[in-house]
Amino acid sequence: MANPTYQLxxxxxxxxxxxxNHQEAMDVFLSTCGDMRDPDWASLCDVAQSGQEARGFFERFFTPVLIDDGNDALFTGYYEPELRGSLTRGGPYQYPLYRLPPNPSRLSRREIEETNAFEGQGLEIAWIDDAVDVFFLQVxxxxxxxxxxxxxxxVGYGxxxxxxxxxxxxxxxERGVYQAHQVSADVIRNWVRRNGDVGRxxxxxxxxxxxxxEVNEVPADKGPLGAMNRSVTPMRTVAIDPSYIPYGAPVWIEKNGADPLNRLMxxxxxGSAIRGSQRADIFFGTGDRAGRDAGRIKDGGRLVVLMPLQSAYALLPDVIE
Structure with missing residues (x-):
């Protein structure tokens, strides 16, 4: 973790x-703020549950803080894929989703897949009809x-x-196949499928x-479970690096690019690729449309954390005002 600077x-x-729409953000904040144990955050959760007007609540009790670790901002998108599968292996269903082994191995992806390292251990949750879909589900x-x-x-992360x-x-x-601006999830999928063993x-x-x-206790109309073990919300949940930003914190997004987005999330x-104070992954929803929209996002901008007043000023003298 770099030594960040803070600007109020x-x-x-x-x-x-x-x-x-601050009320939408308030509803999402309320869905997880009860799990925040820090006293500053817990007291604000109590206030939020008392029926506060949303915009006024955020403006009265929070300070926007820009956390800079020296790296440029990068926004990407993620989604909940829908795959086709079977509980038994057969026909097109040849690619397993594994439960966590009792002693997780440090074998690489290649070593696991080339040697079928976990076959016969009863770890298969389901068998999928497309190896590329399995890869992107893992991502x-x-x-x-x-x-x-x-x-x-x-299924959720195990x-x-x-x-x-x-x-x-x-x-x-790096191989010169595409330029950076040409790469998206769909481009990668199609290239892998066209190139057989080279794609693998x-x-x-x-x-x-x-x-x-398996996370079948989550209602079908709710989003998948995030890192707080609560359902995430399309276009209001953001994945962050918890080394810099606490889980449950409101985060103001100013995303540039072809479709600019200014929104409280x-x-x-x-996620394993989310590292740094200005790195964020926006949840787009479930299914192919959400996947296409999420896969196109690779934009700069700015991420600002809303912190409780006392927590923000406790950062002094590290704050740049």
Missing amino acids: LQFDDLEGWADD QGSGRVKLDDGSVIR GANGREYSSVGRALV ELLWTNESFVFFR VAQDT
Whole structure:
């Protein structure tokens, strides 16, 4: 963790602040603030539950803080995939989703898949019809599987093999296959599928391997569970680096790019690729449309954390005013 600097801002400094739907953000904040144990946050959760007007609540009890670790801001998107699968292996269903082994291995993705390292241990949750879909489910961390009998199971992150995550999109750029602005999730999917064994080798450059758990207790109309073990909300949940931003904190997003976005979100999730105070992953929802929208996002901008007044001023003398 770098030594960050902190800059206190005013709400008037937040581009588009007055135009947002603050009540939507308040509802999402209330969904997880009860799990925050820090006394400053717990007391604000109590206040929020008393029926406060949303915009006034945030402006009275919070200070916008810009946390700078020396790296440029980067916004990406994530979603909840929907896959096709079966509880038994057969026909097109040849690619397993594994539960976490009793003693998680540090084998790489290549070593696990080439040697079928976990076969015969009863760790399979389901069998999927597409190896590329399994890979992207591991990148996203959660999803839904529509089974061949018509039923649906939901899976969430259950652990990993301890290897570092690396971007296969970046690998394609480094190999000269594409330029950085051309890479998206759909581009990667199509390239891997077109290139057979070479495509499989590309996926193996990401040595991280994710295991899953069933989370069928989550209602179908709710989002998948995030890092706070609560359902995340499309376009209001953001995944952050908890080394810099506490889970449950309101976060103001100023995303540039083809579709600029200025919106109050809540830090309810994280991911292996989310590192730094200005790094954020926006949850777009469930299914193919959400996946396409999320896959196009790779934009700069600014991320500002709303912190309780006393917590913000406790940062002094590290604050730049």
